[in-house]
Amino acid sequence: MRRQETIDEIVAEAWELSRANGLANFSMRELGTRVGMRAQSLYSYFGSKLEICDAMFLDGNRRLLETMRAETDGFDITADPTGTIEATARGFLRFCTSDPVRYQLLFQRTIPDFVPSPDSFAVAQEAFDLAIAPLRAQGIDDQGVDLFTAVLAGLAAQQISNDPGGDRWERVIPSAITMLLRELCPNLYPTPPSTRSQP
Amino acid sequence: MRRQETIDEIVAEAWELSRANGLANFSMRELGTRVGMRAQSLYSYFGSKLEICDAMFLDGNRRLLETMRAETDGFDITADPTGTIEATARGFLRFCTSDPVRYQLLFQRTIPDFVPSPDSFAVAQEAFDLAIAPLRAQGIDDQGVDLFTAVLAGLAAQQISNDPGGDRWERVIPSAITMLLRELCPNLYPTPPSTRSQP
């Protein structure tokens, strides 16, 4: 299908421009030029600029889904629950910090008037469910999951907006995860003697 | 000073419009009409639209500063450290969730090409330092502060973007704070028996 290829190319180019100039901070004319056509011709593929954003949203969530799947693949939830949880958490954070603009689109309500389509949203939901599956498997309740997601979201947000490209909050990940596990599954993760440092 | 009053009115109206339509999602013409003049006349008060954003940024941070001051006022850091920390954390989160658009401007890099002026940034820095003073007073190190701010940022972000107007993550605040205090100042906050629930 030539058409689908063109659509994919438009989305890829939109990502490129967003990474360079800021999320959705490109003109239709510029995007059109990049894919070899006039701005108006883009409208035969997408109904509006926001629809392009929705396609990017969908694309980003598909990649998240892949990433989370790949991350949990090597682990056995029942055999090594804490290992699985740590891996998914790390994988998620790496996913976020490796592409700030994508993070902004997927996890922050930042584009005015943009609302994900039901289809895209469904993929987002699926990715989320997969990401927290290891937590559910440990019997962590809703509030526990909310606490967990809040901490991860916070680490990603701080890392991206206060130390982009650096590792200031990345270095906090180990203590954050052990802290969460101690709080949420004390049976698996009994409080050790009394030091906080981590090599 | 009539001039200063007009400036304040412009900023106030810009907040109003942002709350209604999304951050900075208003036209100069619309803003001008609201304050009784043409768009072009706004340029005798601000050099550009981004300068208006900067004024909003400054305004928001001043309010944050006030809020944090008011919040810590009733507490004695040395006499009641955990109480002070809890109060500032709660105050900060209330500040964030009570005005999502303001939160977006102050804590998320969301407006393309917007960079705070040195003056505004200084106020932001001051507010931040005040907010974490109780943590410093407990001898919490840089990494500990980063962990703390990440958790607070995450709670605010999740509450705002996933349950705006609700209290889903607000209800997690107590466990989050005790979790942090147990992690960061184990001497003050020894791990109690072994329950996590909190009324």
Add this chain to the structure above:
DNA sequence: CAGACTGCCTGACAATGTCAGGTTCACCGA
């Protein structure tokens, strides 16, 4: 009273997202 300053105006500009209406060309049934 002359001149400067203040506060707002009008006019115009380029850039933007988007609509309406071509034009070219491959393909397909009769």
Add this chain to the structure above:
DNA sequence: TCGGTGAACCTGACATTGTCAGGCAGTCTG
């Protein structure tokens, strides 16, 4: 072979945007 259909792209035009340049009334200052 002809007529039709649809895909892929075009040009032209529109209202809306942020912003610049310059003008005009009033107040203040010398």
